[in-house]
Amino acid sequence: MPTNRLAHETSPYLLQHAHNPVDWYPWGPEAIERARELDRPIFLSVGYSACHWCHVMERESFEDAGLAQLLNEHFVSIKVDREERPDVDELYMKAVQAMTGAGGWPMSVFLTPDLEPFFGGTYFPPTQRWGRPGFREILLQLSATWNESRARLLDHGERMAERIRQEALADHRGPIAPDLLEEALGALGDAYDPDWGGFGGPPKFLHAMDIRVCLREHRRTGSTRALEMATHTLDRMAQGGLWDHLAGGFHRYSTDEKWLIPHFEKMLYDNALLVPAYLEAFQVTGEAEYARIARETCAWMIGEMRTSAGAFASTIDADTDGEEGRFYVWTPQELQDTLGPRRGAWMAAWWGVTDEGNFEDGASALWRQEPEEDVAEALGVDLTLLRDCAREARKELLAARSRRTRPALDDKVLTAWNGLAISALSATARVLDDEGCLKAAQGAAAHLLATMRTPNGRLFSTARGDVRKHDGCLDDYAFLIQGLLDLFESDFDPAWLEAALGLNQVLLEDFEDTATGGFFTTGKDHERLLARLKTSQDGALPSGNSVQALNLLRLADLTARPELAEAASRTLEAFARLANRYPVAFGQYLLALDVLRQGPQEVVITGGLDDPGTRELLSALRGTFAPGISVALADGRTPASLAPVLEGKEGGRAPRAFVCRNYACEAPVETVEELLAALRAH
Secondary structure (H helix, E strand, O other): OOHHHHHOOHHHHHHHHOOOOOOEEEHHHHHHHHHHHHHOOOOEEEEEEOOOOHHHHHHHHHHHHHHHHHHHHEEEEEEEOOOHHHHHHHHHHHHHHHHHOOOOOOOEEOOOOOOOEEEEEEEOOOEEEEEEHHHHHHHHHHEEEHHHHHHHHHHHHHHHHHHHEEEEEEEEOOOOOOOOHHHHHHHHOOOHHOOOEEOOOOOOOOOHHHHHHHHHHHHHHHHHHHHHHHHHHHHHHHHOOOOOOOOOOOOOOOOHHHHHOEEEEEEEHHHHHHHHHHHHHHHHHHHHHHHHHHHHHHHHHHHHEOOOOOEEEEEEOOEOOOOEEEOOOOOOOHHHHOHHHHHHHHHHHHOOOOOOOOOOOEEEEOOOOOOOHHHHHHOOOOHHHHHHHHHHHHHHHHHHHOOOOOOOOOOEEEEEHHHHHHHOOOOHHHHHOHHHHHHHHHHHHHHHHHHHHHOOOOEEEEEEEOOEEEEOOOOHHHHHHHHHHHHHHHHHHHHHHHHHHHHHHHHHHOEEEEOOEOOOOOOOOOOOOOOOOOOOOOOOOHHHHHHHHHHHHHHHHHHHHHHHHHHHHHHHOOOOHHHHOOHHHHHHHHHHHHHHHHHEEEEEEEEEOHHHHHHHHHHHOOOOOOOOOOEEEOOOOOOOOOHHHOOOOOOOOOOOOOEOOOOEEEOEOOOOOHHHHHHHHH
């Protein structure tokens, strides 16, 4: 079968297009020089391997010989994996959003040979339908315009490029509104769905940062509404088809308001971001269900996403054999074929599987709409018996599902997303005392530090097999630093703190905007693109700037370096005017602001991890919802030169806890009751 240049790439998404008749180029100087040499516009197509509509556009357009001929004769076509090149994706997504008012993937952008965007959109059908222009008509019209009245396209591209550059240079510094946290909760309340949970209408995304903002507002003010918005949303998401009731883990988003029918792809980052939200809800409420969801999400990551080297893969596809969701849905007959008539009928009622189906072709996504007591009563079955049946049926159905054709796994390793996974696993290890999660976090961190760094300490952003490539961006550094800090507070190995400080220094040297504050998406030696962006608000991922602001606060606490806290303040103030205006777009920013306003807080526990008294104090601390408190262990491994908060705290007749604020520590306490009382006093 003939191949194009993408056959030499490592990205599974690019390799999916290696046999297209389109003469694809990967992003790089060869493609750009070719466009200039031929004096042709560039067609830039951006997507990712688990994207359903990316697959649709490939089948309809990129595998079509006639459309491929149009592209090959009139354009230079470049294919980009947005997960490999978030810098390119972010840049041209801004253009598409400015042109159309919306964005998404596949992203389709037409550029001048100087990389200036003049036309763009997302998915285009091959011919006009559903109110969308046809891809064939677009290609013909743009080709004709380029040849006959090019000045119009060049002018539009130049103006769009200048708009993006000016946006990148905009100064948003200002004082942070004193009531910003309250304003954010009010805005979240306005968007909240009281019936089904979540914020905004369908499609409903996961909003992990917003849920965590609500939990902090409840802690700070006692707001019962804030707690309700968080817990109701977490409950509904875990009851719906968004949650994989057999294997664990969440799909990417819900297509409806009920969290029933998801977009079936599974992303590492979505799951890594939700785990801390469920853990924090468990700490606040004591509800075991939240701990179960967090633990099973981590088990899914370890069981299905971990690579042989110990890092984590990126995504699982939405499609199986070109059909979305096929791997996950069930009919009543399929349940009975696996479980037998009686148990199959019980489990159909338990998981809402009906003859009509709630998805396509009479199939159903599993979900738990009805309270289990009501299901048992309707079936006339003892509730304990029904629960036992569901527990065993889950294993049997999972085994049966494993024999189906599995969706494709994108097994490339992304530094940024692995950083989030390390954070999630470390938090689960701490809060739930889960040794398996701790070992998985340690393995991933060790792999990244050993293989994803250059000799001068800079990060690669992506790897597959033995091939590492692309300069690390802000998210790679910020998310990995966060993961290393979370891991340090889990096993107290000073190597993680040392590595975090080293990566932090790279950010301060290569990424910080010393003129107006904050951090650029790319480093100073990164490939030169149309503009050097600096992004503040959250998207599907939390803002790298806000994650790094919180990293700086935590590092300042542990190392007693107030200049790092000052850098955090500069970072938050750099985007204050935007955050004041649109607080619901700044969830991660609000998490960092909450810590900034609390001031430095640390707890130091003395004694070895094998001492029952030490573990008892740690367990009490970790079971308490106390965000913003940094934790260190005085066991002789971490020198006070690295973490001055440990100075003079080793020794003593029994394990003790020092509660510190503003770099001053109170008298040590020795009992759990005294420690909890000291925490409440803060």
